Amino acid sequence: MLRYILQKLALIVPTVIGITIAAFAFIRLLPGDPILAMAGQHGITPERYEILKEQFGFNLPIWQQYFNYVGGVLHGDFGISVATKRPVMTEFLTLFPATVELATVAMILAIALGIPAGIFAAVKRGSWFDQVTMGVALTGYSMPIFWWGLLLIIFFSGYLGWTPVSGRIALNFFLKPITGFMTIDSLLYGNWPAFVSSLRYLILPSIALATIPLAVIARQTRSAMLEVLGEEYVRTARAKGLSPRRVVGLHAFRNALIPVVTTIGLQVGTLMAGAILTETIFSWPGIGKWMIDSISKRDYVVVQSGLLLIALIVMAVNLIVDVLYAVINPRIRVQ
């Protein structure tokens, strides 16, 4: 098992190097300039421009800038934001819990609804439930989050008045962050109404963010189940006279779970991408919105380090999923 994990870890190294190059190059390939973007309508004097370029090291040859960046990262120094002058790591740690909180709730939602829907659709293959579920899943998968999020707000918050429009918690609650997770912090403070409020603010953004993973998980579960339900051991189980519930739940589902777990792991990346749009629409103060703002300000330092941090986390989650996968299916370890 340890060897298996080490093998997986070894694969991460070239990926990380690739990501540092991609993140570094991507923001520099966009036209624009971080220092000019910061200046107001009066602009900046050419002398000051040169001084600032030097301070941020943007005057150095490009390869040297890259090695300074990687060297900093290896020493745990992710640089200082051009726009806000705060360390990138500080900003990341402030904003990251909000994204994790939203993504976790969205993931729970996607799994809790996606797997049962997929199983049921497979068992009742061809029924109206199957057709409707798969139709909805396809629609969900094709829905642009930006438009979908705004639609949710207009309908549930604007028209029905059931949910708050945007933000993380009602403004009359003022909790100094402990963990940065609003739901956990409100419980730590023992403030029950604040906890309820933070849950209400999670509803719409987590629905918007969960939509695509939910559709993918439901479709994947359905097709995995269909495959397994056709296997001979399932027929054997049925022949033994087991109840349909036991056949589906115990024999079929456990075997169908393997591709589903892989899919769920891959959805972490989708969630991070979706968080960028969801957070922008719902004014959710997480790393997605931070990335968008920093790209538009051409904040090279934030973008190159922020992308790397996000990628590292996605890779860590995928590693955990790979390990889980091996736990569920011992055959993988042998390979």
Next chain:
Amino acid sequence: MKKLMQGMMLAVATLAVCAGAAQAKQLVFCSEASPAHFDPGPTTGGNDFDASSRTIYNRLVEFKHGGTDVEPGLAESWEISDDGLTYTFHLRAGVKFQTTSYFTPTRDFNADDVIFSFERQWKEDNAYYNYLEGISWDYFQGMDMPKFLKSIEKVDDLTVKMTLNEPNAPMIANLGMDFASIMSKEYADQLAAAGTKELLASQPIGTGPFEFVDYQTDAVIRYKAFPDYWAGKVAIDDLIFAITTDPAVRVQKLKAGECDIMDYPNPADIADLQADTNLTVAEQEGLNIGYMSYNTTIAPMDNVAVRKALNMAINKKAIIDAVYQGAGQVAVNLIPPTMWSYNKDVVDDAYDPAAAKAALEAAGVKDLTIDLWAMPVSRPYNPNAARVAELIQADWAAVGVKANIVTYEWTEYRELGKAKDRPGAFQIGWTGDNGDPDNFFATLFSCSAIGVSNYSSWCDPTFEKLIQDAKKVSDQGERAKLYEQAQVVFKEQAPALTLAHSKVFMPMNKRVSGFTMDPLGIHRFDNVDVTE
């Protein structure tokens, strides 16, 4: 089910209200963007200034609410010497700095604070000149303060003498600008001694109407009324900025009562907001200009007749109807009609394609092709430059002029546009900084601004003399006369097409009272009250 859900929500909402603070008057402003930080010296965005200089700080002089005239601020009065070189400020006595969890002042505001506030932006040996990595004092530089300032001296605790190198009539208006906010030297010294100078930008201390409480990055800024504010405690107790980037979401929040007031609605939403009986929509002419600069050094646009003909070929009214959607007016002069010295007698180049065509022929211009520049971003003075360019292209086509529309990324656009030899017609605009006409005329069309912000590379001796003379006279009546003449010369020489002045809207809940729209685009909440 719906009833049950509503019942539950109501119960939750009631609980939430009960848990909140006891009946403090609270105003929630849905603001457009997060501030970079809370030091108004090195920041440049309107959202930065709303969050720092206009809430937490004061200046020696202040702009009157809703206008651009200056009134006493931290300086109770001032005298200007006859030669226009010496300004003596008499400071207000007994002004307190805010007491917060991170700072307790031991003395009142005095001359040391004033000197510190300017020297930190001016003197490279000041401990705060480089106190954050990569800062630049863009407005202090942009308003040419280093060129004009000779010295700032303390006469006594409550008197400051400012000496200039040359007369500069707009100086008083400059001192009302955000960058001129007065900081506490005592606090800055304390931070420097503790080795935490950078906190000046994240834990601000000022003399202004609100004191800083907390900033949750990218989400919420909290302030409370400063109880010892020198002008008296403001009516509201708590001020909250709920940062909401998307304008459509801001509208939904306002309608749902999650905020009381918002900025920058989409023009398309205005009619709907006006129809909402719970809301009022304040509006005001913006102190801005959207224009298009011809490079007057390159043939055939070095010929006044050609520039005039190109102007005449453009149907400005149609462009404004199509692009500004009722939120703009045709610009006759470079400055908007709300600004003092506006010359209402200037006659605009009338839309007349036939005359334009004839004038071009008379000038011997045939098969003219022009690069027509369009900003890639929406600006307060021009919501959609690409659309404007298309309409101008069509108008010019009708008189036989071919336009190639050119665009670049925004910072690159401005850099390329500045070049003295940039060909073609360049769309750009300006938002007034301090309400002084000099801020438009000299910044945008003086000879020394060529290569910087004079996108027409235009240097007209008559115009130049008028605007330079107007800088040296302190009497506003005399200055106005000079600027009125300058506007006549500008229209005759047509270095640019003056396109539009836009209108700014501010929707708010009916429970908000006392809010005045500000021509300078700043949002101030010190006069605001709310009814429960």
